[in-house]
Amino acid sequence: MAPADRRAAIVDATVAVAVRKGLASTTVRDVAAEMGTSSGLIHHYFASMDEVLAAAFERVAAQDLEASSALMARAATPVEALRSFFATYTPADKDWAFQLWLDAWAEAARRPTVRATSRRLNLAWQGLLAATIRSGVAEGSFRCMDPDGAAWRILSLLDGLALQVVAHGTTIARRDVVAWATGAAESELGLEVGTLTSDALRDS
Amino acid sequence: MAPADRRAAIVDATVAVAVRKGLASTTVRDVAAEMGTSSGLIHHYFASMDEVLAAAFERVAAQDLEASSALMARAATPVEALRSFFATYTPADKDWAFQLWLDAWAEAARRPTVRATSRRLNLAWQGLLAATIRSGVAEGSFRCMDPDGAAWRILSLLDGLALQVVAHGTTIARRDVVAWATGAAESELGLEVGTLTSDALRDS
DNA sequence: TCCGCCGTTGGACGTTTGCGCAATATCGTC
DNA sequence: GACGATATTGCGCAAACGTCCAACGGCGGA
Numbered sequence: 151m152a153p154a155d156r157r158a159a160i161v162d163a164t165v166a167v168a169v170r171k172g173l174a175s176t177t178v179r180d181v182a183a184e185m186g187t188s189s190g191l192i193h194h195y196f197a198s199m200d201e202v203l204a205a206a207f208e209r210v211a212a213q214d215l216e217a218s219s220a221l222m223a224r225a226a227t228p229v230e231a232l233r234s235f236f237a238t239y240t241p242a243d244k245d246w247a248f249q250l251w252l253d254a255w256a257e258a259a260r261r262p263t264v265r266a267t268s269r270r271l272n273l274a275w276q277g278l279l280a281a282t283i284r285s286g287v288a289e290g291s292f293r294c295m296d297p298d299g300a301a302w303r304i305l306s307l308l309d310g311l312a313l314q315v316v317a318h319g320t321t322i323a324r325r326d327v328v329a330w331a332t333g334a335a336e337s338e339l340g341l342e343v344g345t346l347t348s349d350a351l352r353d354s
Numbered sequence: 355m356a357p358a359d360r361r362a363a364i365v366d367a368t369v370a371v372a373v374r375k376g377l378a379s380t381t382v383r384d385v386a387a388e389m390g391t392s393s394g395l396i397h398h399y400f401a402s403m404d405e406v407l408a409a410a411f412e413r414v415a416a417q418d419l420e421a422s423s424a425l426m427a428r429a430a431t432p433v434e435a436l437r438s439f440f441a442t443y444t445p446a447d448k449d450w451a452f453q454l455w456l457d458a459w460a461e462a463a464r465r466p467t468v469r470a471t472s473r474r475l476n477l478a479w480q481g482l483l484a485a486t487i488r489s490g491v492a493e494g495s496f497r498c499m500d501p502d503g504a505a506w507r508i509l510s511l512l513d514g515l516a517l518q519v520v521a522h523g524t525t526i527a528r529r530d531v532v533a534w535a536t537g538a539a540e541s542e543l544g545l546e547v548g549t550l551t552s553d554a555l556r557d558s
Numbered sequence: 559t560c561c562g563c564c565g566t567t568g569g570a571c572g573t574t575t576g577c578g579c580a581a582t583a584t585c586g587t588c
Numbered sequence: 589g590a591c592g593a594t595a596t597t598g599c600g601c602a603a604a605c606g607t608c609c610a611a612c613g614g615c616g617g618a
Contacts, residue, residue, distance in 0.1 A: 171464075172461075174460070178577080187596075188596065189577090190577090190597065190599085191596060199575095199577090249463055252459050252463075255521040256453075259376055259453055260378070268522065272518065273525060299534065302515065302534070303511065309514040310510025310512070310517070311507075311514075314510065317459040317460075317472065318472065319469075330503065334538075337541065381604075382605080382606065383604085383605085392568060392569095393606090394566075394607090394608080395566060397606085398566075402606080402607085
């Protein structure tokens with residue numbers, strides 16, 4: 151198998167195991183067994199298990215980020231872009247992806263590579279949101295004095311709320327997560343209540 | 355040593371180690387070394403290491419909750435109570451306690467005991483905050499139509515922001531976490547900007 | 559004074575971990 | 589068809605883990 155393909159296969163297998171067992175308790179042998187190969191092979195492509203886990207997390211998270219980013223770039227207006235953002239970020243059927251975020255945040259303290267990856271992707275999400283806010287401010291549809299801070303606040307509120315849903319199940323109703331986050335965004339950006347509530351979100 | 359005291363001593367030692375190394379990588383031998391006793395002793399009081407870790411997490415979280423609760427109960431007004439809340443919740447010198455929360459949230463999906471404990475304590479924090487808001491509304495100093503929702507939003511924003519600080523180090527400035535959270539609370543409760551900013555917080 | 563309970567010891571046992579290494583299989587190239 | 593590079597194997601290693609257990613020791617009751 152070609153080196154690039156093999157690397158991808160290892161990362162894929164790691165994702166599959168991590169979703170099932172958690173990032174923290176995913177071992178070299180688990181990944182090897184998932185691929186049906188030997189454990190030594192993993193170390194032939196990655197210097198340490200830390201790197202493998204970081205790559206697996208990155209694969210999932212970066213893919214989501216790119217999907218949201220592409221969708222938002224296609225939006226006609228900043229308001230539309232924000233609607234897309236909330237529609238894709240909401241943890242509807244991909245709780246497992248958010249669970250990987252929880253794993254990564256917890257594991258960040260112990261695994262340097264995971265921390266670096268998690269940090270970089272979190273910053274990228276915030277940057278994406280901040281850029282959208284800035285363009286909305288420039289265009290005149292948003293009113294916001296601190297786009298960077300607003301982006302962090304919206305993102306963190308969303309993370310904190312989604313966390314409750316994914317970790318605890320039903321402490322918060324699922325629809326409230328995105329409804330509250332959009333409400334906060336409307337307040338942050340000086341928008342009318344309901345502006346950011348798209349039809350797609352109303353159904354969820 | 356009396357059985358009850360010994361149990362408490364084990365939990366204390368476990369907390370001390372977990373603060374240093376994280377809950378997930380706290381071992382029986384670590385705890386024994388911390389106490390200056392043998393490792394076999396731990397298993398004489400706890401059936402498994404899982405129980406020890408669960409007890410340690412519960413102790414830390416419940417202790418923090420109780421401390422905040424007591425401090426807030428002593429406050430003269432709901433505004434004062436909220437100031438106390440932010441002053442104690444802010445992850446200033448106790449990042450380690452928040453790291454325990456990160457561990458718990460990540461582990462909640464896969465360990466029922468952890469999930470139950472984490473869920474119960476999160477609900478208790480929300481209840482404490484919601485009760486304060488309700489009393490402020492009744493007293494006329496707050497304006498809020500949805501105390502329960504507001505409590506979740508304030509708490510989740512705080513969690514989401516603190517998460518960035520603890521997991522990633524410096525993605526967000528430490529002082530912004532509590533400043534932004536108090537700002538959100540002021541907005542939620544119809545308070546003047548700066549009302550909730552106590553002197554203690556200004557220094558941090 | 560002796561006995562027996564029980565807190566406590568300290569190490570053995572089996573498993574699992576990440577990692578490294580020599581041997582082997584495989585495949586493109588001359 | 590032989591060769592060399594390299595993908596892959598399979599196991600070994602040392603360390604660390606949770607758990608268990610036989611033995612020790614001090615203290616209170618008979």
